[in-house]
Amino acid sequence: TDKEAVCVGVRLRPFVAYEQGQQQCLTISGNVVHVDPNVAEQSQKAKVSEFAFDCAMDSTDPDAPDYVSQDRCYDLMAKRMVDHVLGGYFSCLFCYGQTGTGKTTTIMGKVEPVSKQGLLLRLMNDLFSExxxxxxxxxxxHCKVQMLEVYNEKVRDLLVPMNGNSKDGKSRHHPEVHVHPKLGVYVKGVADEPVDSFENCVQLIEYGNTMKTVAATAMNAKSSRAHTIFKLMVEKRGGSDNTIVTSEAFFVDLAGRENEKTTKVSGERLVELTFINQSLMWLASCIQALAKPETRKSMVPGAGTGNLMSRFRNSKLTLLLSNALSGNSKTSMIGTLSPALANFEESYSTLTFASTVKNIKIKAKPASAVDK
Ligand code: ADP
Structure with a gap:
């Protein structure tokens, strides 16, 4: 998979307390997710009963031989980012799925015990030892981080206090995204926090998460309606030829997409959903272009003008990530799923979205060939 520019996986979490006793509607074998045939038959929506991905991770049962622990998930989906970061590449990892399906567990997890640490924490740990x-x-x-949130197409800096200003006295709550003809995209007025240890980094992440909740409460909004972006910037200099190598890695907890037609909403809520759905659609279109060798060539980093940039300009999310969604970058996407029947429609949407990003054809089984 290391040669792959775009790697798409899904992760099926175990049943949680409030789902006890429900039927399991999804199962995994190899890299394929299977929809229970009876469930598929009864659903209006389910047109496909098997979805193939680069990686299908079954985390339902810790005792099963194919169980995907946090550690295994890291090896499969994120470990390669250590080399990308130190080798001067741009990379991104996205988690997408309904609220309550394991996005936070997958990206962050718990600091302790170590076995519960999520992908970002594991990456930071490996990175600091390297x-x-x-x-x-x-x-x-040197290593610096940013933590941003995109809500209703507004960017917020999660590493500054709600009512506080930066050291220079200027407000940094709503940083502006700029496009420079030569330098590409940059964000003005955002905190670049230097980090020099794993503990240091964890403190910042925890602070950012608190700010996310505080901000959401103040706006009477749910934090799950925002995209959260953790950006890591590494600069390496020295060596025999005294070169400077810079790289950026993004971890993105995406807001969940909802169906506007079936969800009866209006006013502010509709604005929210429209922004979420549109930004996800544009993101999918950028990743699709990266996944195809013929369009990938045209995704040049720092391309400030013209046709190409218009692909990114459609939403703040894609604009913020444009350097990392270009050219030589590496992208991973994990769709998170609940196994429970009550969440089937949402899980089906996640499977559809993940397969839109990168369509993997399942080879037709030559079943009859054996019988003859
Ligand atoms: P989200 O961030 O998508 O809202 P969470 O990560 O908070 O979802 O997970 C929702 C619930 O499911 C939590 O109780 C969490 O402990 C549990 N959970 C999610 N993923 C896993 C997993 N891989 N293994 C065990 N429990 C999980």
């Missing part, structure tokens, strides 16, 4: 090794070899390595 960075220490490089520093011991005499290289200069």
């Amino acid at each position: 960075m220490t090794a490089l520093q011991d070899e005499g290289l200069e390595v």
Whole structure:
């Protein structure tokens, strides 16, 4: 998979307390997700009963031989990002799915015990040990992070206090996204926080998560209606040729898409949903272009003008991520799923969305060939 520019996976979480006793509507074998045939038959929506991905992760039963733990999930989906970050590449990892299906568990998890740490924490851990090794070899390595939220097409800096201002006295709550003809996209007025240890990084993430909840409560909104972006910037200099290598990695907890027709909403809520759905649609279109070799060539990083940039300009999310959704970057997407029947329609939407991003054809089984 390392040669793959775009890697799409899904992760099926275990039943949680409030789902006890429900029928399991999805199962996984190999890299394929199967919809229970009876469920598929009764559903208006389910037109497909099997979905194939680069990686289908079954986390329903810790005792099963194919169980995908946090550690295994990291190996499958995120470990490759360590090399990308230190090698000067741009990379992104997205989690997409209905609220309550495991996005936060997958990206963050718990700090303790270590076995519960999510992908971002594991990446930071590996990265800091690699960075220490490089520093011991005499290289200069710096790491900075940002944490942003996109809500209703507005960008918010999650690392500054709600009513506080930056050191220079200017408000940094609503940073502006700019497009520079040569430098590409950059965000003005956002906190670049230097981090030098895993603990340091965890503190910032926890602070950012608190700010997310505070901001959502103040706006009377749900934090799940916003996209949360964690951005990691690494600069490495030195070595025999004294070169400077910079890279950026993004971890994105995407807001869940909902069906506007079936969800009867109006006013503010409709505005929210429209922004979410549109930004996800544009994101899907950018990743689709990356996944195809013929369009991938045209996704040039820092392309400030013209046709190409218009693909990113459609939404703040794609604009913010445009450098990382271009050219040589590596992208991973994880669709998170509940196994329970009550969530079937939502899970089906997630499966459809994930397969839109990268369509993998399932080889038709030559069933009759054996019988003859
Ligand atoms: P989201 O961020 O999508 O809203 P959460 O990560 O908060 O979802 O998960 C919802 C619930 O499911 C939590 O109680 C969490 O502990 C549980 N859960 C999610 N993923 C897993 C997993 N892989 N293994 C065990 N429990 C999980």
